[in-house]
Amino acid sequence: MRIGVFSDIHGNLEALEIVLNAIQNESIDQVICTGDLVGYGPDPNPCVERTLAFADIIVAGNHDHGAAGVIDIENFNKAARHAIEWTQSELTTETKQALIQLPMIMVGPDITIVHATPDEPEKWIYMATYGDIYHSFDALTTRLCLVGHSHTPTVFGLNNENQISINQEKKVSLEENISYIINVGSVGQPRDDDPRTCYGILDLDKQEFEIKRLKYPIEKVQEKMKKKNLPSSLIERLAIGK
Numbered sequence: 001m002r003i004g005v006f007s008d009i010h011g012n013l014e015a016l017e018i019v020l021n022a023i024q025n026e027s028i029d030q031v032i033c034t035g036d037l038v039g040y041g042p043d044p045n046p047c048v049e050r051t052l053a054f055a056d057i058i059v060a061g062n063h064d065h066g067a068a069g070v071i072d073i074e075n076f077n078k079a080a081r082h083a084i085e086w087t088q089s090e091l092t093t094e095t096k097q098a099l100i101q102l103p104m105i106m107v108g109p110d111i112t113i114v115h116a117t118p119d120e121p122e123k124w125i126y127m128a129t130y131g132d133i134y135h136s137f138d139a140l141t142t143r144l145c146l147v148g149h150s151h152t153p154t155v156f157g158l159n160n161e162n163q164i165s166i167n168q169e170k171k172v173s174l175e176e177n178i179s180y181i182i183n184v185g186s187v188g189q190p191r192d193d194d195p196r197t198c199y200g201i202l203d204l205d206k207q208e209f210e211i212k213r214l215k216y217p218i219e220k221v222q223e224k225m226k227k228k229n230l231p232s233s234l235i236e237r238l239a240i241g242k
């Protein structure tokens with residue numbers, strides 16, 4: 001079983017198209033999206049439509065629920081709030097409804113899927129401290145968990161002795177007695193100093209997770225954002241991957 005995983009598209013259609021084409025060319029059994037289809041970028045509606053048509057499982061991100069009016073956007077920073085308000089005005093009734101209906105968390109027999117953390121998904125916590133990481137592992141009922149939210153591809157591990165490992169290599173072998181929380185990075189706004197778009201392949205037979213990076217036409221997205229008067233800080237960060 002090979003699972004294609006992508007996350008945090010943020011209205012970036014050029015990056016999404018590259019990722020979906022690449023996933024289509026892999027031999028994949030299932031496609032999972034860990035949320036934030038909209039926010040920041042210039043193409044919210046097509047990104048929602050393409051993701052709904054392509055992914056087997058999609059969970060809600062904070063930007064999805066912010067744009068759909070499910071949650072308050074007071075805690076978003078100024079640029080993010082501006083982009084969310086613009087997104088709210090762009091969404092069609094169909095795409096808004098689709099975002100409202102996205103589940104917060106999906107717990108399967110083998111894998112948990114959530115945008116932020118499995119312990120308190122509605123708090124949109126970043127796994128920034130060891131405390132956050134322990135709390136996340138504590139809440140898991142499955143050995144594997146797929147997340148998004150930080151826009152930084154990372155594989156967190158917890159072994160039988162309660163030791164945490166943090167791995168940001170491109171390919172990670174998954175060991176039998178270790179639980180994993182896997183962040184697949186961001187399609188539409190990478191923040192790990194690599195501006196290329198990304199997706200992941202979780203191979204359950206090989207017990208391996210691999211991050212793949214691809215170039216996409218960043219300037220084209222930046223031009224669209226300028227035309228739509230989206231904040232310049234959001235336009236500039238795409239080129240540097242921050």
Ligand code: ZN
Nearest residue numbers: 008036061149
């Ligand atoms: Zn995001």
